[in-house]
Each structure stands twice: as C-alpha cells, then as structure tokens.
Amino acid sequence: MRKIVIAGNWKMFKTQAESQEFLSGFLPQLEETPSEREVVICPPFTDLSVLSKSLHGSRVQLGAQNVHWVENGAYTGEIAAPMLTEIGVRYVIIGHSERRQYFGETDETVNLRLKAAQNYGLTPILCVGETKQQRDAGETESLIISQLQKGLVDVDQTNLVIAYEPIWAIGTGDTCEAAEANRVIGLIRSQLQNPHVSIQYGGSVKPNNIDEIMAQPEIDGVLVGGASLEPDGFARIVNFR
Numbered sequence: 001m002r003k004i005v006i007a008g009n010w011k012m013f014k015t016q017a018e019s020q021e022f023l024s025g026f027l028p029q030l031e032e033t034p035s036e037r038e039v040v041i042c043p044p045f046t047d048l049s050v051l052s053k054s055l056h057g058s059r060v061q062l063g064a065q066n067v068h069w070v071e072n073g074a075y076t077g078e079i080a081a082p083m084l085t086e087i088g089v090r091y092v093i094i095g096h097s098e099r100r101q102y103f104g105e106t107d108e109t110v111n112l113r114l115k116a117a118q119n120y121g122l123t124p125i126l127c128v129g130e131t132k133q134q135r136d137a138g139e140t141e142s143l144i145i146s147q148l149q150k151g152l153v154d155v156d157q158t159n160l161v162i163a164y165e166p167i168w169a170i171g172t173g174d175t176c177e178a179a180e181a182n183r184v185i186g187l188i189r190s191q192l193q194n195p196h197v198s199i200q201y202g203g204s205v206k207p208n209n210i211d212e213i214m215a216q217p218e219i220d221g222v223l224v225g226g227a228s229l230e231p232d233g234f235a236r237i238v239n240f241r
C-alpha cells in the first residue's frame with residue numbers, strides 16, 4: 001500500500017516566530033484532512049526544536065532538510081541523525097537539487113546520507129530530477145536511472161520516499177505537465193525493487209494545480225517549496241480533492 005505523503009520544504013525561510021505564526025493559521029485547517037494523508041513540514045534546523053514542541057499531539061510530522069552520515073565529528077555546518085531523532089524528527093530530505101547544485105552533493109554522498117538516515121530510523125525523501133538542458137537533450141530517463149542506481153546502493157526500500165523534481169520546474173511557476181510527471185514517476189517505479197515506495201512530484205506545486213497532479217495514478221504526494229510557506233495555500237494543497 002503506497003502512502004500519500006505531502007511535504008513542505010521551507011528551504012531557508014522562516015524564523016521561529018514566523019514558524020509559530022504559520023502553525024496558528026495552518027493547523028486548524030487540518031481538521032478536514034483525510035487521516036491517511038501524511039503531512040510533513042521540513043523547516044530550517046533552527047525551527048525544528050520549537051516546532052517539535054508545537055506539533056506535539058498534532059498529526060503533522062517533522063522533517064529536516066539534510067543529514068550527515070556520521071553520528072558526530074568535526075564537520076562544521078553539518079547535522080547528525082541522532083541530533084534530529086532526539087527532538088522528534090521523522091523525515092529528512094536528501095539530495096535536493098539545491099544541495100547538488102550549490103553544495104557539492106553527489107550521488108555518492110547522497111547514498112551515504114540515505115543509509116545513515118535509515119540507520120537512525122529516519123525516513124529519507126530522496127530527490128531526483130533533470131535540468132532543462134538534460135531534458136532538451138533527451139537525457140531525462142538516463143539521468144534519473146543513474147541517480148537512482150548510484151543513490152540507492154544498499155538502501156532499504158521499505159523505509160524510503162522518492163521525490164521527482166525536474167529542476168526546471170522548481171520555483172519557476174513552470175510546472176511539469178501532470179501527465180509527464182506521471183510518466184517519469186512510472187519510470188522511477190519501474191527501477192525499484194519495492195513497488196510500495198511512495199513517489200512524490202515536486203516543482204511549482206500550487207493550490208491551483210494540486211488536484212490535477214494528485215489525480216495521476218503514479219503520483220503519491222508532493223514536495224512543495226514556495227507554496228508551503230503560506231498557511232492557507234499549503235492547507236489547500238494538503239486538502240486536495
């Protein structure tokens with residue numbers, strides 16, 4: 001059974017005070033959300049602790065945006081899995097294209113982070129996706145297969161979420177056609193050993209396109225950036241029809 005997972009990636013947005021203000025608008029709107037939908041918020045590290053307290057007893061799960069592969073050490077600027085699990089974090093985004101593009105993330109370090117997350121009971125959300133140039137060159141399929149093959153070496157597919165995020169659709173308003181996202185996600189599924197892995201779409205998901213995206217049979221949820229920052233918009237996404 002594939003779980004529906006709707007995750008908000010706040011990236012480098014929201015102070016603690018702003019995160020509390022978000023919750024006061026967002027949480028009351030979850031009363032109508034079907035119980036089988038998993039709702040996840042992935043804030044900056046500095047918000048995790050305060051959100052963990054505020055979300056205690058709510059149905060919203062907490063996610064981080066990165067995790068290192070050793071449990072402690074001299075790795076300035078990194079965060080370790082036990083530091084996340086100690087405060088109630090359940091999910092972690094790994095291999096987001098912004099990490100790959102700006103911070104030197106590779107398929108090999110993605111693989112290390114995935115295994116470390118799972119060793120501590122975190123559920124990783126592995127991001128894959130192609131650039132515009134790669135798409136135009138007809139390399140979408142081969143790139144994604146390569147990212148999966150290298151990233152998933154010795155990774156447990158029973159505790160894993162994958163997000164298909166075409167890079168050209170992130171933050172651009174240029175959403176991938178729902179049918180095309182469905183096709184690529186079907187390709188991703190064909191590469192997996194476990195058919196029950198939930199696979200999300202990410203890239204300019206908005207209140208006005210969520211219903212069409214979630215109507216696609218291969219799409220099990222969404223990873224939302226900009227539209228997850230605003231309580232009413234994210235509530236509409238979580239409460240898709």
Ligand SMILES: O=C[C@H](O)COP(=O)(O)O
Pocket residue numbers: 009096165169170171172173202203204205223224225226227
């Ligand atoms: O992690 C989320 C994605 O990068 C999508 O961001 P976006 O919804 O702002 O396009």
